[in-house]
Amino acid sequence: MRAPRFAPSVVFVASALIHPLSAQAPDGGKTKSIGFTGGVALTYGNLTGGDFDGTKAGAGFDLNAGITRGAWQLGLGYDRTNHGHDDSTGDFVVSNLYLEPRFQFTSATRRLTPYVAARVGKAMASFDESYGGTSDADGWMYGLGAGILWPLAKSVQVDAGAHYARVSHDYGSGEYSDSEKGSLISMRAGVRIFR
DSSP states (O other): OOOOTTHHHHHHHHHHHHGGGGSOOTTTTOOOOEEEEEEEEEEEEEEESTTOTTBOOEEEEEEEEEEEETTEEEEEEEEEEEEOBTTOSSOEEEEEEEEEEEEEOOOSSSSOEEEEEEEEEEEEEEEEOTTSOEEEEEEEEEEEEEEEEEEEETTEEEEEEEEEEEEEEBSSOOOGGGSEEEEEEEEEEEEEEEO
């Protein structure tokens, strides 16, 4: 499978977002301590436009873990959603393995903490054929998101957000130009644990 034309640009943007994690803090050259975080959430969304006509909205889950430093977070995650589809007798399962840099803004209320995020990674899909077989695909995904954190308990936060991504699924052609392409719009709500 060939990487799409946008891949170099996505890598550049992700690198720019990741760089501050290794930069020194301005106060005397001291570096801020690194923390760890993990989260789980329920998701709801749909594939739209392009080649994804006939896909129905569905629910799923999202798992992620990462490191934090100051206002920055770099995480690795996996999400999976079960959709219905007009051309399938069973579930149309869509999943993504992604890298997510995230930046948290300072909140004046000290209760709600807004953040923005970028995602880039591998997209996967499978669906049941009408004749009884299963078709599998993989491809690329990249997108942006935003959300809000608010404290639930010590070292525990509620994490709610929305994401928009461009997605491609290749069912064996090996060419990005022959892949199914469209948009993935999703919402998520869950908990985030940090230390």
